[in-house]
Amino acid sequence: MAETADAAVLTGPRNFEFREFGLPDIAPDEGVLRVEAAGLCGTDYEQYTGHLAGTPWDITPIIPGHEIMGWIDRVGPEAAKRWGAKEGDRVVVESIIPCGHCFQCAIGKTTLCESNLGYGLYASTEKAPGLWGGYASHMYLHPNTLVHKVSDDIPRDVLSLFNPLSNGVRWAYEAPNTQMGEIVVIEGPGQRGLLCVVAAREAGAGTVIVTGTADDAHRLELARQLGADITIDVDADNPVERVMQATGGRGADVVVEVSAGATQPIVDAVDMVRRGGRIVLAGLKSFKPVGNLITDKIVINEIQLIGLLSAGWVSIERSLDILKRRGGELQPLCSHMFPLEETDTAVRALGREVDDGNEVVHIALDVAG
Ligand SMILES: [Zn+2]
Ligand SMILES: [Zn+2]
Structure with missing residues (x-):
């Protein structure tokens, strides 16, 4: 097992630096994810260009990446019980980490949690243990993290659609x-x-x-x-x-x-x-x-x-079910995948700054390679 993580750290507008982080020692209720891929959306590009200034997500230095999938790399016994997951299980991770105690959490609206904690947009690398985003080989799993187990047979590019598809499910179906x-x-x-x-x-x-x-x-x-x-x-x-x-x-x-x-x-x-x-x-x-x-x-x-802005547990479960049944039909949407080393190119491609002749629809970082 690796002892260090490689991450693309956004230090300011349009500037990524690759840094190595030590993997955290985990408490019984924590875990570490080995990142498989991170999907990109318009928010990633706004974060990169500095257009989130004035919002709660104007945070640097940060490891971006809030549409996260991977394998449980290490997991404490309490976390394993809570998540129903063991080492090696493939999961997708919700980007918001609900506190469980604020007014919104108390009424079941966890995606509106007032604590503003989560992955990719919410915590700087200066907040221990630093690994709070999907543009990295590994990611810390906070005790309140919501993980969904997924089968191994959904192709990587197709599974990376889970987050935007869960939005589609909430926006055009549920809500x-x-x-x-x-x-x-x-x-x-x-x-x-x-x-x-x-x-x-x-x-x-x-x-x-x-x-x-x-x-x-x-x-x-x-x-x-x-x-x-x-x-x-x-x-x-x-x-x-x-x-x-x-x-x-x-x-x-x-x-x-x-x-x-x-x-x-x-x-x-x-x-x-x-x-x-x-x-x-x-x-x-x-x-x-x-x-x-x-x-x-x-x-x-x-x-x-x-x-509507985002989607929570039920919408994500529905999106995973759709990907399992008819993911193949959605493959034409998966236009681009880039390795972690080409993070900068990936985000610029998302903003139509890079033209490789292929129309951009959905881009993901293929972290596991
Ligand atoms: Zn997104
Ligand atoms: Zn809360």
């Missing part, structure tokens, strides 16, 4: 309570939007419609492969008119807004959802106001607006 036969519109065909297509299909949606821009042609094609019935290029067509046509003038039952940056899709969502329908807002807009939103439409049409 809007999507029913069989309903019409679901997903605005934004990024990694999460595409996984919302998968989740809406799992919920039994009757019609799935995905909107994107002219630049999204490849991703809209992937959306159709994953089961979207209709895709709309908003640069060529008016998405509200197209959705109204497709729904006989009634509007969609559910609209999931998961585009990054643009605010017009929020205004469109209000105009394309049916009376009494549900809108999920999950795309971040860099704190821009939504200029021409008329809230009277929300009141008069009794539209439910649901803001």
